[in-house]
Amino acid sequence: MSVRKRKWTTAKGVEKEAWVVDYADGNGTRRLKTFDKKKDADAWEAKTTVSIDEGTHVADRATVTVKEAGVYWLEDGTAAGLERTTLDQRRQHLNEHILPFLGNLRLSKLSIPVVRQFQDRLRAEPHGTKNQPCSADMIKRVTVSLGSLLADAQERGLVARNVVHDMSKGGRKRKKKTDRKPKLKAGIDIPExxxxxxxxxxxxxxxxxxxxxxxxxxxxxxxxxxxxxxxxxxxxxxxxxxxxxxxxxxxxxxxxxxxxxxxxxxxxxxxxxxxxxxxxxxxxxxxxxxxxxxxxxxxxxxxxxxxxxxxxxxxxxxxxxxxxxxxxxxxxxxxxxxxxxxxxxxxxxxxxxxxxxxRHFYASWLINPKEKGGQGKDIKTVQTLMGHSSIVMTADTYGHLFPGSHNRDELAAAEKALLEA
CATH class of the missing domain: 1.10.443 (hpI Integrase; Chain A)
Structure with a gap:
């Protein structure tokens, strides 16, 4: 891999120059990347050398547009036997929200700032068949779909990075308390x-x-x-x-x-x-x-x-x-x-x-103590009867409904037993 200056004269007689990175990609194919400034060429060469060694580099000309990757993504879902509702959701997210803003962009041009701007446009600009902006919940769903599309493209060797996944990893530290879903409330989400x-x-x-x-x-x-x-x-x-x-x-x-x-x-x-x-x-x-x-x-x-x-x-x-x-x-x-x-x-x-x-009421009826008109079931029984895929899902959704075991007399007795032992 080398960085060199290139000079040439246009058909109109104008002299121009640029800095070119001349290199071979992971498949041994010769590639050229042009920059206006040497410092940009040097920085790109250093970064690309590492990515080629790691086997993650994809040249711009070897990648495809988001629209083309979307076709592969839908075909993959069909071949995998996904349910019709899931396939329809993929198609709706792609056609209604992703393609209007990112369809003609090459995958290699996607970055975290580009995805952030995409989310901002979803929030602010009317689009799709309904010609209206997206809700916060829909933006999250569409971003997840974009990440799934990029994961499929990454496995096909069409893009080096899944910027949506990179963004979510970095976002864990920035996550706000308001990002979590509010707990289900009796009389609001759960019928009394x-x-x-x-x-x-x-x-x-x-x-x-x-x-x-x-x-x-x-x-x-x-x-x-x-x-x-x-x-x-x-x-x-x-x-x-x-x-x-x-x-x-x-x-x-x-x-x-x-x-x-x-x-x-x-x-x-x-x-x-x-x-x-x-x-x-x-x-x-x-x-x-x-x-x-x-x-x-x-x-x-x-x-x-x-x-x-x-x-x-x-x-x-x-x-x-x-x-x-x-x-x-x-x-x-x-x-x-x-x-x-x-x-x-x-x-x-x-x-x-x-x-x-x-369904929420039934879960609360299972959980509530018998003296309050419930059945007093344990969390494992609730998970089984609700058909949840994991006990974590049950705990996340209904854990706050289980009665607390705080008792001042029991706490005092435990403290006394510990200190007198």
Whole structure:
């Protein structure tokens, strides 16, 4: 590898000069890199010599654009058999957010400052089909996708560094307390027992059996929608979670040969056994007599015996009892400001917007002491019944709900025993 000055005359007779680094890359291919200043050429030569020795150097001409790398990334996900929802998320992040700002940029030109600027533009500039900036949560998700894209490109030898991963490593020291997710709160994220009683009291019609089952089993929406009668044992008072239904169950997908039924979200959640409370047993026994029949043998199908849409369950099953019971809050727009109707009156929305709130309640019901109307289960049992992939996930999500063991008398006795020993 050498640094030399190069002089030449253009077609118009103008004399020019530059500093050239002449080197062979890791594959033995001769490369030239041009700089205006010698100090820049020397600095690049020193850095590149190290990266070639480490086997991490990729020449600019050997790399591809972010758009081209994105094609490989999507193809890799398909070949790996990723779920359709995951592939759709990759495609949406790439087309809606990454390509508009970085699509034509070569991977070798990506740096931490470039990614920071990319995040700033996501936050500030309207873009995508919705023509609006990204929320803070979406920016994090898109950045993770960009890091995944670069990891795939790095394995293909198309880029030397994954700057997103480098950025996250450096960011650990800079991480602020406000970056963590707030703890789930009763009455905000988790329905209070009194609110659950109101939901049960006002829950009517077609979706009532599902709402009751969700409250007392903590199943995910996809698990409820994929639950089969064959997996419900009313005599033994238990059900088994062996499959789930994803959101791709519309006729057009089924006609394409796509199977909307798959395994539960995590390996730990597969084939877990959930005990059934008497109210659930009685409700399901009555519901089984009038449940629409279908080839999928579903417990909570639509009127034709096929998979029910999640949105229908929320709009027709979860929201109506909350409105009837007065469990409402002001509806907010995307700027977190209260919505109003044409007359200037506030528009109200159901307090709990998704079935996951009922899953949170079930976890709290497992954890709460018996004297407070709970079951007093230990954290390992909670992990098993919730189907979490690890006990760390259970602790991170619900650890603060477990009762503390601080007791002044016990502490004083322990201190006395220690000092008198």
């Amino acid at each position: 027992p009194s609110e659950i009683r109101l939901i049960l009291e006002h829950s009517k019609g077609w979706h009532r059996p599902l709402i009751i089952t969700a409250i007392f089993t903590g199943l995910r929406s996809s698990e409820l929608r994929g639950l089969r009668w064959a997996d419900v044992d009313l005599k033994a008072a238990e059900l088994h979670v062996r499959q789930r239904a994803d959101r791709y169950h519309a006729k057009k997908y089924v006609d394409e040969g796509y199977d909307p039924i798959g395994l539960p979200k995590s390996e730990a959640g597969e084939d877990r056994t959930i005990p059934l409370a008497p109210m659930v047993i009685n409700t399901l026994r009555e519901w089984k007599l009038k449940c629409p029949k279908g080839k999928l043998d579903l417990v909570f199908p639509n009127g034709e015996g096929n998979i029910e849409f999640h949105s229908n369950i929320v709009k027709r099953g979860l929201q109506p009892p909350q409105f009837a019971a007065g469990l409402t809050v002001p509806a907010l727009d995307r700027n977190r400001k209260p919505k109003v109707d044409k007359e200037g009156k506030p528009i109200m929305a159901a307090k709990y917007t998704g079935l996951h709130a009922l």
